[in-house]
Amino acid sequence: MTVTALLSFMPNSSMAGTENNTLLTEKVEKVESAEAKVMISRLEEIKAMDKSNMSSKEKKTLRKEVRSVKKSLAGLNGGVYLSVGAIIIIILLLILLL
Numbered sequence: 549m550t551v552t553a554l555l556s557f558m559p560n561s562s563m564a565g566t567e568n569n570t571l572l573t574e575k576v577e578k579v580e581s582a583e584a585k586v587m588i589s590r591l592e593e594i595k596a597m598d599k600s601n602m603s604s605k606e607k608k609t610l611r612k613e614v615r616s617v618k619k620s621l622a623g624l625n626g627g628v629y630l631s632v633g634a635i636i637i638i639i640l641l642l643i644l645l646l
Contacts, residue, residue, distance in 0.1 A: 587617045
């Protein structure tokens with residue numbers, strides 16, 4: 549039973565980057581504040597840019613900006629985030645106590 553529970557959490561942490569981005573935008577769309585809408589529009593602008601003519605430094609700054617915007621959007625969503633280690637500890641404690 550424990551092995552089955554542990555294996556069920558593995559696919560969540562090994563998602564591909566494109567799927568993860570779509571999940572993030574789905575979560576972000578739930579937030580209805582004006583700040584979030586501005587950040588989402590900036591992310592869409594960056595995504596639509598032609599990056600082939602940019603230097604590596606410009607691309608690097610864009611990547612940093614995207615990361616910071618995504619972090620701030622995740623902070624706006626709120627909620628509780630549990631790491632895989634925390635989930636394993638909780639499951640083990642439940643098994644021992646029950």
